[in-house]
Amino acid sequence: MLDILIIGGGPIGLACGLAAQKAGLSFVIIEKGCLVNSLYNYPSTMTFFSTSEKLEIGGVPFVTVHNKPTRNDALEYYRRVALSNHLPINLFEEVTNVTTENGTYTITTSKATYQAKRVILSTGFYDIAVNLDIPGEDLPKVKHYYQDPHFYTLQKVVVVGSSNSAIDVALETYRKGAEVTLVIRGGEVSNRVKYWVRPDIINRIKEGSIKAYFNSNLQAVRPHEVDIQTSEGLVTIPNDYVMAMTGYQPNFDFLKKLGIVLSEDKFIPQYNPETMETNLPGLYLAGVVCGGLDTHLWFIENSRIHANMIINDIVNKR
Template identity: 40%
Template structure:
């Protein structure tokens, strides 16, 4: 019998595990991918918005020679944290079901070879993030192999006509990276302007590329259809057909609430926020906690590593108090 199982080994799941170890609980983390899988799937050369101290967990300093840390530095940092704190992590094992069983919970998982495992636990923490579940456009052609919901790096797209749907940081960063690699880039944004959240040091560079004609920017526009060699776009009410080789739909992500619904956790329909006590992070189902961006509901930008890393402290304090009784 496990005392606590944490579903997800991202930064917020790791932070929760560390805080629990401080109060005498050694939780098991089950992660369907690699350690901090969401960061691993970030663009290869991505630079964080945050300064390193805002990404620190487990009282281990995050050092970097730069003002903002890179993806590679973050991966190295979180590997170090997991090793130093000797966290129990089952990687490449996907939790497929969590169900109540008397006074505890049964957790069923499947490893990458299809072998099933079952665990029993007194408490469960859902720290699954949202990066694995991209938002969809729901348009014809979206399932074609030329369409991607994640951006990794520019090299494969040299000399190609690439369309990017979105107007936030991920779209802007990808557009600049692709343009530098020699892609012909078109950005399709449904808004009449860029998102106000675009990084201050990136915005002027992007706008300069647009003004120089090196990136085509289509505001107040919607992608209507994707074909093999072209796309159809509504540009401010005018339908245009553009030659195209690849499409990136970088329009954000949504949390997966499958486990919460199955466990009977109430989710507020309007906000998408699971019912929980913000002082303890326990949901309306005793013994079920949430940590990280899953607590943000529809507004994923409300919770990042910077504030989600503190959820574990609240959970650990509540678990310690419950154990004392």
């Protein structure tokens, strides 16, 4: 029987593994995708807002040439941390059920069954996109994930959203030759946009290189056009692709299935902020999954501390 089973092989799951290893606890990390799967699915051109030292885990230095690390820098760093510390990680193995009886957790996956005294859930929120719930959203031309701008050269692209992901998509596809239209629900570009990027998008909108509809919503998508409800009425424009950068959310159904209590408004899971233990004894939360629908609450930078909080609590209870 394991001391701990960690669900999720992202940066915080790895941090939990490093802390468990240092404490001499037996553990396995289960990840349904590749190593740091969410980061792998980030845009290939992405640059982090944070500096590299704020992304470090387990006391292992994250050395980069530039002040702001890129996606590729992060993939290299976390891979080296995992391999050099010989962390026991099972990849491409999805957890399907977790049950508890007499203080023991039984974890069933797509490949095996495990038993552990404790479970740490560090599954993030990047797997489930927030839908627009409009006609035509199921068309293949509508994308909730973005990898590379080259694909959209000479295409008419509508980007929905005003946060970092939406603005990055708009600027990068525009610079690869796409005709870009931004649809923004509010009256301005979000203040959360990276400080070195926000002036760029504002200037592109002012000069007319990128068309922006503020106080507007995408109403419908059809194979070759879209409808936009603007403050001045309904506008229909030709369109090849829709990039719905509307955010993502944790797998709330999985949390409920486990028996974790969620708040009624933002589905924030119940946990002790000093130990990260949920309403289920021995089941802990770590990382951005703790924020429920408020996905701007937790990041790698401020949730790295969850690893030591959890492991310290487990050790103390032993």
